[in-house]
Amino acid sequence: MTTTGDFQKRLDRAREASARLKDAIGQVIVGQGEVVEQALWGLVAGGHVLLEGAPGLGKTLLVRTIASCLDLKFSRIQFTPDLMPSDVTGTNILVTSADGSRHFALHKGPIFGQVVLADEINRATPKTQSSLLEAMQEHACTIGGVRHAMEEPFFVLATENPIEMEGTYPLPEAQLDRFLLKVMVPSPTEDEMTEILARTTGQPKDAPPRVLDRDEVLAIRSACRDVAVAEPIMRFASRLVRASDPTTQGAPDLVKRAIRYGAGVRGAQSLVLAAKAVSVLEGRAHVSFGDVQRVAKPVLRHRLIRSFEGEADGITTDQVVDALVESVPARPESVEQAIRR
Amino acid sequence: MSKRPPSPTDRSFRDAFRSFSGRVRRRLALERMLSGAAIGLVLGAGAAAAAWQTRHGALRPWMAAGGAIGAVAGAIVARRRRWRDEEVALFLDGRLGGKESISTAIELDREDERDDPARAVVLSQATTVLEKANPKDARPRFVRAHHLAIPLGLAAIGYVSLIPLPALPPPPAPPPGAEQVKLADIKGLDKIIDLANTNARDDAQRKRLDKIAEDAKKLREKLRQGMEKREAQAEIGKLKDAITAERLSLGDGEQRQGLESALGKLAENPDLKDAAKALGDRDLVSFDDAMENLANKLEKEDRDRAKKTLEEAAEAARKQNAPDVAKALEEQKKRLEEMAKKNEKLKELGKALGEGLSEDAKEALKDLDSGKGGGKEQQKLAEKLEEALGKLTPEERKRLAENMKKRAAEMNGEEAPGEGPSKEQLQELAEELESEEGQKRLAEELKKMAEPEPEGSEEGERQKRLEDAQKGLGEAEGQLGAPMPVPVPGQGPGKQPGNKAGEKPGGNNGSPGSGGKDDGQPYAGHSEGGGPGDHKGQTGVVDGQGVKARATGPINKGKPMPGLVMGRTSGRAGETANIQGTGALGQAAAGELGAIERSDVPEEYREQVGRYFQPK
Numbered sequence: 001m002t003t004t005g006d007f008q009k010r011l012d013r014a015r016e017a018s019a020r021l022k023d024a025i026g027q028v029i030v031g032q033g034e035v036v037e038q039a040l041w042g043l044v045a046g047g048h049v050l051l052e053g054a055p056g057l058g059k060t061l062l063v064r065t066i067a068s069c070l071d072l073k074f075s076r077i078q079f080t081p082d083l084m085p086s087d088v089t090g091t092n093i094l095v096t097s098a099d100g101s102r103h104f105a106l107h108k109g110p111i112f113g114q115v116v117l118a119d120e121i122n123r124a125t126p127k128t129q130s131s132l133l134e135a136m137q138e139h140a141c142t143i144g145g146v147r148h149a150m151e152e153p154f155f156v157l158a159t160e161n162p163i164e165m166e167g168t169y170p171l172p173e174a175q176l177d178r179f180l181l182k183v184m185v186p187s188p189t190e191d192e193m194t195e196i197l198a199r200t201t202g203q204p205k206d207a208p209p210r211v212l213d214r215d216e217v218l219a220i221r222s223a224c225r226d227v228a229v230a231e232p233i234m235r236f237a238s239r240l241v242r243a244s245d246p247t248t249q250g251a252p253d254l255v256k257r258a259i260r261y262g263a264g265v266r267g268a269q270s271l272v273l274a275a276k277a278v279s280v281l282e283g284r285a286h287v288s289f290g291d292v293q294r295v296a297k298p299v300l301r302h303r304l305i306r307s308f309e310g311e312a313d314g315i316t317t318d319q320v321v322d323a324l325v326e327s328v329p330a331r332p333e334s335v336e337q338a339i340r341r
Numbered sequence: 342m343s344k345r346p347p348s349p350t351d352r353s354f355r356d357a358f359r360s361f362s363g364r365v366r367r368r369l370a371l372e373r374m375l376s377g378a379a380i381g382l383v384l385g386a387g388a389a390a391a392a393w394q395t396r397h398g399a400l401r402p403w404m405a406a407g408g409a410i411g412a413v414a415g416a417i418v419a420r421r422r423r424w425r426d427e428e429v430a431l432f433l434d435g436r437l438g439g440k441e442s443i444s445t446a447i448e449l450d451r452e453d454e455r456d457d458p459a460r461a462v463v464l465s466q467a468t469t470v471l472e473k474a475n476p477k478d479a480r481p482r483f484v485r486a487h488h489l490a491i492p493l494g495l496a497a498i499g500y501v502s503l504i505p506l507p508a509l510p511p512p513p514a515p516p517p518g519a520e521q522v523k524l525a526d527i528k529g530l531d532k533i534i535d536l537a538n539t540n541a542r543d544d545a546q547r548k549r550l551d552k553i554a555e556d557a558k559k560l561r562e563k564l565r566q567g568m569e570k571r572e573a574q575a576e577i578g579k580l581k582d583a584i585t586a587e588r589l590s591l592g593d594g595e596q597r598q599g600l601e602s603a604l605g606k607l608a609e610n611p612d613l614k615d616a617a618k619a620l621g622d623r624d625l626v627s628f629d630d631a632m633e634n635l636a637n638k639l640e641k642e643d644r645d646r647a648k649k650t651l652e653e654a655a656e657a658a659r660k661q662n663a664p665d666v667a668k669a670l671e672e673q674k675k676r677l678e679e680m681a682k683k684n685e686k687l688k689e690l691g692k693a694l695g696e697g698l699s700e701d702a703k704e705a706l707k708d709l710d711s712g713k714g715g716g717k718e719q720q721k722l723a724e725k726l727e728e729a730l731g732k733l734t735p736e737e738r739k740r741l742a743e744n745m746k747k748r749a750a751e752m753n754g755e756e757a758p759g760e761g762p763s764k765e766q767l768q769e770l771a772e773e774l775e776s777e778e779g780q781k782r783l784a785e786e787l788k789k790m791a792e793p794e795p796e797g798s799e800e801g802e803r804q805k806r807l808e809d810a811q812k813g814l815g816e817a818e819g820q821l822g823a824p825m826p827v828p829v830p831g832q833g834p835g836k837q838p839g840n841k842a843g844e845k846p847g848g849n850n851g852s853p854g855s856g857g858k859d860d861g862q863p864y865a866g867h868s869e870g871g872g873p874g875d876h877k878g879q880t881g882v883v884d885g886q887g888v889k890a891r892a893t894g895p896i897n898k899g900k901p902m903p904g905l906v907m908g909r910t911s912g913r914a915g916e917t918a919n920i921q922g923t924g925a926l927g928q929a930a931a932g933e934l935g936a937i938e939r940s941d942v943p944e945e946y947r948e949q950v951g952r953y954f955q956p957k
Contacts, residue, residue: 007462228459230445232431285462288440331431334424338369339435341482 047180381411599663
């Protein structure tokens with residue numbers, strides 16, 4: 001039997017650890033609080049995060065900083081058009097042993113890290129991009145017919161640049177769906193920019209301290225999974241995702257007009273998981289409607305496929321998610337009315 | 342598996358939640374009851390107003406019970422739609438900012454969720470939220486804007502209950518003609534009842550006349566006891582129709598063709614033109630008069646020709662299966678003969694008496710001789726002759742008889758040319774004058790001839806009676822009063838004072854008639870210039886129930902409209918193609934000739950239609 005004290009302690013530890021991690025990251029990264037927060041949701045929920053932003057906004061630095069703060073194995077893959085799947089996963093190579101005999105030995109690729117930075121992921125060909133699929137979804141990689149499990153925690157942070165479209169390969173929907181969150185990296189404010197200039201134009205500073213080890217990360221993830229979700233909240237998440245499908249009867253007009261395909265089951269799962277991560281980071285043992293609404297944008301924005309009309313009208317998926325959150329009621333109508341009175 | 346005892350955290354959460362949920366549910370139920378009461382009172386106020394309008398004054402205060410009924414209905418609805426714990430928890434989370442901790446706790450409080458690692462923490466957090474909350478914050482508002490209808494509804498019911506009931510509406514005006522009429526003595530109807538004693542043409546007519554008489558008798562009885570004016574007028578209308586139909590019954594129906602043939606024959610003789618017109622109009626009285634005139638006017642030859650024409654017309658009618666028409670014509674022929682004979686006799690006697698006649702008698706004789714005179718002159722002459730004969734001495738009478746015999750002998754067996762009596766007539770007259778009995782017979786005959794209104798034909802007499810009956814109906818209608826007003830669109834009240842028309846002297850013989858045009862009374866149908874003005878006198882909507890629409894204009898059933906051709910007309914040349922390739926329709930293709938078989942004309946008619954259009 002679990003007592004109040006056990007789970008409360010786990011929650012407290014998780015909140016304290018995440019606070020430490022945020023502080024450590026904050027020593028390197030100026031501003032971008034929401035981006036850091038959302039990246040941590042991915043880490044806590046056990047999902048992967050896709051960071052999208054213009055060059056020079058600190059995406060790679062953020063990932064490297066997170067990796068530095070975690071006492072985990074870090075690897076980086078710079079995606080280029082000529083990158084081959086085996087360059088990602090690794091391959092069996094012929095090795096001559098000391099006695100002169102030869103045998104094949106597995107040369108593991110960079111995917112076998114614990115924090116993997118897939119930099120500029122949209123520069124690689126779809127073939128290479130898809131080499132990440134198995135690892136991201138199943139936390140395992142099959143090389144030469146042999147399945148190799150990833151070392152936990154396994155956390156992929158990918159970056160992509162939305163500006164340079166030439167020589168890029170947009171991620172296919174199946175690949176995008178593997179990312180728990182898609183985080184948009186905004187430009188820094190004036191104050192943040194000034195602070196960045198002050199920090200980066202002097203002597204390079206020491207790397208940030210390692211504040212979380214493997215066990216702590218796994219404990220936080222475990223606590224996240226144990227967070228309780230009430231049935232109305234799960235129902236709300238389901239309604240949100242169903243309403244993103246333009247063929248659904250109750251879908252908002254904007255969805256019907258601008259969306260070709262909506263989010264699927266994985267999207268609903270991601271909503272709840274991300275909401276749980278938010279609860280954990282706030283030290284709560286339960287999820288609220290607000291948590292679901294808060295994570296809706298990073299969870300759903302890359303899962304909605306716009307229609308021709310939506311693209312032509314310049315309607316972004318963020319606008320559609322806003323419309324969804326606004327139109328789908330969290331509570332039954334009678335309860336909503338009673339609360340408003 | 343035994344239930345585990347609740348932990349202190351469980352108990353405190355449950356207690357706190359129960360306390361809040363009870364309050365929430367009670368207030369929600371109260372809100373529904375108030376809503377029900379508001380609806381009930383609004384309906385009750387409406388019902389009270391309706392009770393006031395319909396003058397059910399005692400019911401008005403009871404309409405306040407609608408509020409109580411509404412409240413009970415609201416309570417029932419509240420019971421049926423009572424919130425579950427989950428809904429209350431959601432409400433409390435929303436109101437207290439519990440971030441759904443209470444909702445989650447309610448779920449985790451279930452027995453099967455006891456092993457959930459987050460259970461204890463969530464319950465603890467939810468309890469904390471509930472314990473820290475101000476109970477006032479968790480109360481749903483039970484007073485809503487529409488509850489204002491409760492005091493308003495009560496006030497409305499109170500007001501409606503206190504105000505006096507509306508005045509009774511004036512009783513609706515009776516429909517025109519609905520007033521009762523009671524007439525003890527209606528002489529006009531006696532003439533119709535008398536139709537039962539009129540000779541009938543046949544059994545069918547007998548029955549019809551009896552029925553008319555019977556109906557008139559019933560109407561008289563009803564009028565004696567009192568009946569609605571409109572009903573009486575409708576009955577009179579029916580009788581009028583029946584009498585009119587009877588007047589026009591000669592040569593009607595199957596005998597129509599015979600009548601037409603007889604008319605055709607009569608029309609061939611110009612002397613019988615008036616008679617033909619009278620017969621065509623079924624005016625047998627006029628027919629009698631025409632015959633009388635002919636008897637006076639015509640020369641012997643013309644009379645013979647007229648008799649022959651009458652004979653031929655009667656024959657034609659008989660051949661066309663119109664025995665009644667034939668009978669009437671034969672009777673007219675007989676009357677013509679008799680009247681002519683009588684006429685001759687009078688004239689001869691008058692001439693024979695010569696200077697012994699008074700001036701009046703001489704004038705009448707002159708008129709008769711010139712053919713201008715008619716029945717009146719005949720009567721006058723007959724009267725004077727009777728007087729003159731009475732004054733004659735036996736010697737004078739003898740001499741008169743001898744003169745007549747001499748004149749008869751002079752005729753030498755030949756018929757008198759042109760006019761004048763025949764040899765036999767003269768001899769007969771002479772013999773009558775010679776003997777005492779003959780004189781008496783002649784005097785009787787003259788007396789009879791001097792009587793007014795000589796008898797007409799049987800049909801004519803019948804028609805006369807029917808005419809009298811119709812006049813009697815007019816009198817009866819007059820006794821009833823003015824006919825019912827019939828609304829005429831665009832009519833207004835009269836503004837000019839005028840004389841009352843219809844006040845003709847003549848007592849019961851003349852119909853009083855309706856109000857005159859300019860009497861200033863707002864009669865229906867009365868218009869004086871129209872235009873914008875005071876239309877107060879306009880007749881309201883007439884209730885048509887029981888009012889019989891009927892045409893009162895004379896209907897001539899027997900005579901066809903001028904120019905109307907009975908039967909099938911022959912086509913005019915060139916109008917239709919009756920020869921292949923000719924006619925106004927132009928060239929017809931050979932294939933069109935058998936088109937009837939391909940047409941949608943029903944099969945049973947094809948042969949007939951095809952024959953009609955078949956080119957000859």
